[in-house]
Amino acid sequence: MSSEAAGLVTIALAGQPNVGKSTVFNRLTGLNQHVGNWPGKTVEQKTGEMEYEGTPIRLVDLPGTYSLTANSEEERVARDFILRERPDVVIAIVNAAALERNLYLLAELLVLPRPVVIGLNMMDVAESQGVRVEPEVLEAALKVPVVPLVASRNQGLLPLVAAALRVAAAPGAFAPLRPEIRATHRPVLAAIAAGLAGKLPPLYPTDWAALKLLEGDAEIAAVVRAAAPEAWDDIHPLLLKHEDAYLDIAGGRYEWIARMVRAAVVRPRAGVVTITDRLDRVATHPLGGLALLLGVLAAVFWLTYAAAAPLVSLLGRAISGSLAGAVRSALTPAPSWFAAFVVDGLIRGAGMVLSFLPILVFFFALIGLLEDVGYMARMAYVMDRFMHRLGLHGKSSLPLFLGFGCNIPAVLGTRIIEDRRARLLTLLLAPLVPCTARLAVVTFLAPAFFGELATWAMVGLVALNLVVLVVVGVALNKLVFRGAKTAFIMEMPLYHVPNLRTIGLFVWNNVWAFLKKAGSVIVVVAAIVWALSSWPGPGMEHSVLAGLGRALTPIGAWIGVDDWRFIVALLTSFVAKENTIATLGVLFSAGERGVGLAGRVAAALPPSAAFAFLAVQMLFVPCAATVAATRQEAGWRWALLSVVMLLALSLAVGSVTYQVLSRM
């Protein structure tokens, strides 16, 4: 034994963070603790004393670590203590509910020259999760004593100490089944060990030091270089030649862990995990998952439309009819231009955007529901796989993936692309991903244009947008990335029963964000649009805006839109996508009575032109915030190029769409 006083047994407590190691330590030592720092380190050191059946014990709580590879100060402290202080026994506390994660540290402890006892903690947690761990089987498989524990309830602690003392009393009998390094690297390990034999300070076991060198441990390399420079000269070329050995060594440990877990752990075959797996067989299936996704999307659009449309109509009539009428009456004494500004500019412009609210509430409630039950992650997964199959799987994939919520994070996400040229081209591509603001505008206008067919029109518009995205993306990958790939790993949550409060909060947060935008940017733009549509007059048809819109009607004619008001609405969407509705509200409401905005807008365009208009809206110049993000990431030149490219692309797609549909 290495203890300072005869009869005193030193036990080190090792374990990963959050496995209940401190609970074990506190339960065993009570108030007999000393807390300080490890010499020369900022890591907390805790030691305590206890006695078991007359044997005095010094208990040392090592820092929580995932491994012993000197990646952190905690790992260095833990392994230095075992090597230098040579405790009589190490108790490894492991979480029975997560053995796969916890046995890695054990695999490293078993290579050190101290006997180990396992405290299999959190047996109650494992049981509650339906995981059955068999301590005696684990003990037989590892050839290491295993004591089941529920430290939080003081269960199993004294048997653990007793087992540790038994092992400490006969360290020579300790012969665990250690993980093995794979055959490919065994001769190298033997050669390194032979080169080190007898040349290291006695503190470092030769086999362990050889293994650590092969793993790439810089600290042990420094020790070897200082203590045995000649040996280092021989070993160094071997290490350079086998830089990949770490994966082999750590992989060998995981194969060992897999064997141990297979032997000693029985996982539930029924319950929530299996339900998730069963549902995922459909939800993440390459074809079935895609069909389900399209079905869910169509259902979301249809339900939003079916539930919200009557309310939107009611709210629209209330705003542009009753409210506008009441305010106009109340403002009779005021100058006529002021009454027109408030009624036609603010109420029928920005106010009309408020009739969005039912759409947003239902849309976000459905999205929140899908997210809360765990389906949204599957939706993203299936989408990515679909793009992958179409060839859109380069480094642009992740940033584009971010764009479905909002294009700004998509632009910022391009930072992960190291190659400047590839990054800049992905920046150009990012605004092609349909964001929620554009979807909301389309969800508002599609029912007005297409009535009962609105759901299919919306699905068609999203599909068209994605086709354009994929075509441009595939071209980008072929021309720029040339096969360079990136990969990411996604967390898949378990499916669960939705929580109404969570969904309610989700809806509230998003609707509130919209209301803030409506109360600021959209009101200002609506006021400007009204002013420009009234000046110099007389009437809107002789306004600056009408002049601008008419000047652009030859371009609008490409997509079948010869009404300047739609062109102006499209232009104002540059400030924020929702402005399309506000502008249509201002321009289609002036002087009108009785007929709702939807009816007037629908009457102004034939279906083919309406679809082309919405297709352009989906692909149009990104909003000002996205352009600003692009400028921040790449400068004005690229931000301008993005605007020009998307303008051209949206008009080209809109034009083709109109030409095709108008001939059907």
Next chain:
Amino acid sequence: MLARLLALIAEGNLHTAGDLAAALGVDRELVEAMLGELERQGYLARPPSTCAAACAGCALGAACGRVETPSGGVSLVLRRGGEQPGRGGAAKA
């Protein structure tokens, strides 16, 4: 096994622990443990924090890129072609 896992990830595209576990013929929990080890060793990394910040106010953040979300999202990104910064510390010492 770790090398096979890294090779699978490096093939590109989006993965889940379940997919990777099925491909390796092991439990998902073991794959999750190995992913944790690959992250600690620097082969995998969390997406840039700018993504998380930008996604914080996004309606569909949890569906795509928001990091550290309880309901899914991108959690790890493979570093350039699976290289590990600083690997070979002993050899380079």
